[in-house]
Amino acid sequence: MMIAALAFYVFAAILIASAAMVVSARNPVHSVLFLILAFFNAAALFLLAGAEFLAMILVIVYVGAVAVLFLFVVMMLDINFSQLREGFQRYAPVGATIGVVLLAELAIVLGGWKFAPGAASLRFAPRAEGVHNTAQLGQLIYTHYILLFQASGLVLLVAMIGAIVLTLRDKTSSRHQVIAQQIGRMAGDTLEMMDVRSGAGVRELGIIRPKPAPEPEVAAHDDHGHHGGGH
Amino acid sequence: MLYAVAVFAPLLGSVVAGFFGKAIGDRAAQAVTILCMLLASACGVASFVSLVYQGGTPGVVDLGTWVDAGSFHVSWALRYDTLSAVMVAMVTCVATLIHIYSVGYMSHDNSIARFFSYLSLFTFAMLMLVTADNLLQLFFGWEGVGLASYLLIGFWYEKPSACAAAMKAFIVNRIGDLGFAVGIALVFFTFGSIQFGDIFAAIGQHSADTYHVLGGTWPAFEVIGVLLFIGAMGKSAQLGLHVWLPDAMEGPTPVSALIHAATMVTAGVFLMARMSPLLDHAPGALAFVAVVGGSTALFAATIGCVQNDIKRVIAYSTCSQLGYMFVAAGVGAYQASIFHLLTHAFFKALLFMGAGSVIHAMSDEQDIRKMGGIWKKIPLTYTVMWIGSLALGGVYPFAGYFSKDAILEAAWASDSASGHYGFWCGLIAAFLTAFYSWRLLILTFHGKPRADHHTMEHVHESPAVMTVPLILLAIGAVVLGFLFRDQLLGEHWQAFWGQSIQIAADNHVLHAMEEVPGWVALAPSVLGFAGIALAYFMYMAVPSLPGQLASAFAPVYRFLLNKWYFDELYDAVLVRPLMALSRLLWQVGDATLIDGIPNGMASLTSDSSAQVVKVQTGSIANYAFAMLIGVVALISVFLIFR
């Protein structure tokens, strides 16, 4: 019990410290690295609370995917940090004042922490007996909270639509693959068997490449191809 | 049934003329509206006669449920009692004559259908107002006439002055309406109903009710009475909220005649009479009504003496006459106020339409200093203007004599301080009324012609379509007084009014006014003649005198000419500070303060793209800060005031 409490305070302290470093580090790459550290510590806290599935998900998804993506973006973008810092310093006094007032108020409020009567009975049991963590989560997410799960799906769908709508552009100059056209092509369309006399030149035989005649049908296909590829 | 036809026929006319005016043409639109009005007036008069003279039973014509929400029930219904029937008959008759007159007056205008549609719409709204069976419906009509009046004052929207006047009328009326709306809310709050029947039936139970607001105790009826009167002040242009009425003369003259003389402005007086059962238990509110009424009567009369626009003079006289009506209401003689309302409607419409005829004749000239010497050329107009002025001045046996005398006698007989104040104001106003009426007559019709040669050549009598209504109104202005005096105010007034005007048991004004001292009855006539004599002396006998007087008493003259500086006062006290405040709030509040809290970034409204980018990064942070400050402020408020 003692060790668990000790571990909790250690992880929590590191978590808060690294979170503070995320916003205060001078180098944004360091910020992201501290963020990763914060995720790890949060995962450890989850483990302590008995939510091992969540802890693993946090590590895999947030550290493995999201934070690494962050790192890429930060390293690829050319951000003028001194300019950002300037804004930070300008806003610092006001921000600090608000922050201090808010903190003071929250301290007053949380100092008087008091549960509503009957709150304890309402709280979800953290661990039901006989069902392991993952199964329990599954039951919650896919049965109990199916509505919220589906709604999250819609939110993600909207996010995807939004990203596409706001960034994807149909460029008329880009060339798209038209698979139907590709596989519908017959050998006869492109290959021509010629009788070549020995010693005769290409011009003499009338073989000119590329073929000069335009093909209207193909052009029409191209149009559709652009559109279809656009989405 | 006839009654409902009288109310809804104008609506039909208005709708047809308004929506199909273009399709059916001006002629047809005129014909439809006038036919509808004729039908309405026939039905209106018939229902009045059948109620009062053929022993019809008063009642309520139910039209359907309107709002039904919880404890709040209102239905569309027409109230059929003497007060409403009198008003319906009067409104439909006068409005019909004005419709007919407008055919001639507006013949050169290019949106005739629109004009007639508005005119009929106005009539309908006014009828809704006077036939309302509950305060909400009355308020509906009340706002309806306000809207129609706004449309009609601004009818010639090409004129900037007309637009300004329309706006002014609208805004000033809104202030009054505010009082009225709060008054209605209080009535509902007190009585739990806004049906007149329920309210009047419950008067006795609530007469001792009080409100506890602002650390004081206020008698319920007094508060309601004063609030309702504030509404009436706006609509009836009483002192303080009168500023819109003279400006409203920017509308076409038939509009002035219909709305700003005969009907709409009397809505306030009607409201007082309608709410008489309640007001009679609110002596304080009544005293206030009488004092404001008396002051207005005097105040407007003084201004009327120096105005030079023919319509403005009559407008101020309207203001003044409305003051009389409120004096009567304020001393508890509601019958007398309605009587004066009735006679006034006829002679004031007559005066306005006569003035319209003069303006028509003088090629749209309205300044009486540029008229004169035309009485031989337009004898008929001249005659009716005389009749109108005689009635207005209160000369026996014209209609105004009876009603005005009745009011002054009642004011004296009420034997209260406010009544006496009203009496003396009214008495002086009677003198001034006679003076400015004859000043108008003399300057307009007599003396040497002061218009240019070209205009004088074109002076002509108006066509029959305009003169016939004038003649009919003139007959009304002559006979209405002695025809109705005894029925409305005499010993048997209760037989005439039925239950429509209920007064408190201790209200004996009508009885007492028959026994006032002789000089009280005589004084108005004597002062009236003195006023006429003075006007004759100043403008006929010694025409140089007015100019000398004006320069000798220049400050007084300027004071009166500028209408006691009311507009300037409002501009300085209300309009400008409000504008400044709004500018301040916009610039300081949103543009400077919030944008500039951290660093004074670029202003919000810049539109060059470079600046937009700058604002973009800047203002998101600013906005976010503002939000956080808001959160902190809300939490602080909660923690401090918990």
Place this chain on the structure above:
Amino acid sequence: MGGAAMTWMSLNWTLALPEIVLSCCGMAILILGVVSRGNFFRLGCMLTVGAFLLTAMLVLSGANGVGYSGLFVTDAYSVFVKLLVLAAATLGVVMSLDYNEHENLRRFEFPVLMLFSTVGMMLMASATSLMTMYMGVELMSLSIYVLAAFARDELRSSEAGLKYFVLGSLASGLLLYGVSLIYGFTGSMDFALLAKALSDPASASPGLVVGIVFVLSGLALKVSAVPFHMWTPDVYEGAPTPVTAFMASAPKVAAMALLVRLMASPFGHLLAQWQQLIVLMSIASMLLGSLAAIGQRNFKRLMAYSSIGHMGYALIGLAAGTQAGVRGVLIYLVTYVFMNIGTFALIIAMRRRGRAVEGITDLAGLGRTDPAMALGLAVFMFSMAGIPPFSGFWGKYFIFTAAVQQGMWALAVIGVLTSVIGAFYYIRIIKVMYFDAPDEAFDVRPASLSFVAGVGGLFTTLFFLYPAPVVAAAEAAAKVLFG
């Protein structure tokens, strides 16, 4: 297997049938748009409108009850709000038809985003848990962020989208923080359980109320109540006009309805605690809405301030904290939606030689160049100013009477005073239209806009003749929260 089936049935999933059907329709339209050849925008809009109508029918015919383990409820209140939201969204989609063609925004994602946003709003209307509430808010907002930036090549529009997104995220943060505080203090997010846990106001700790303040702040941004209104003018001005119209109507309804349900139902016993905050926000919104609007030159910006003011009035009804007050809010929202959408339809119709104009001075002389449009705009302005007999007056009337019944005189008086000040700028527009020298005429108005403006105008004008059905429905809806 049997146990799982039991759970599945006990979810009562058919309650959310309208939402499910609407979402499926949205995804179907999306797929059709992707695979179709040629421009799918117009057809997509039509299908979306059809989906809305279908959903409205399902909403009307659905049963009442609580489902999804207490996360979701269907009652008279949610039905009222959903129908209003669907009506607003339908008109919003119709409005965008021609505007998007003109402005080169004809992409089928537009109606689809509106559709998903509407799903979010319907979730909000039915939310009986703080989590459902949050999901609904996010789904609604995310779609609107994208819509606001839809004209991505225009700086103003992308700026609007970004601004709204950043501030909206901040608000979501506040909301979630508040939710976690509330959960921490009571141990539940379910409205019914919260109400039970908080039934004794004396035992509510300050921390809990601070949590409520945070949640209130997050939602206040969505209804743009002062001091969380800052984004409104910029975003309204920058976003494409149909999006502004949509933003100013449906989401406002949903957010206000959610706020009312939240405050009245789980936190109803704490009325004394949050009432003063709502009163403050209401007064500040009314004052700012009426005063700051006076100086505006841009019509869309003016409408932004106007909507801030209107939300201030609606908050009065909430501050009253009674059934009559909630009824007032609902009626107010109905009247607001119709006059607002109508006004925006006419703003979209302000187009000269193919270019959209937004200045108030551009309306000069409209009374002569286009009398029908001027009449419509005049009706809406009169109604917004609260002048009888137009519907706007009735909204204010029910709100003010509710406040007066609770003895909140100061609030009612301030409301009336600000509405008088507000009348000034509404009537200035009428003055510009009828009394100023005419400018060049606007382009011919497309039928779709005339339709929307006509619907709004007829409702606004004729509401007073027969308000009984709306009032009765609002009464029934309000009764649910206090029943």
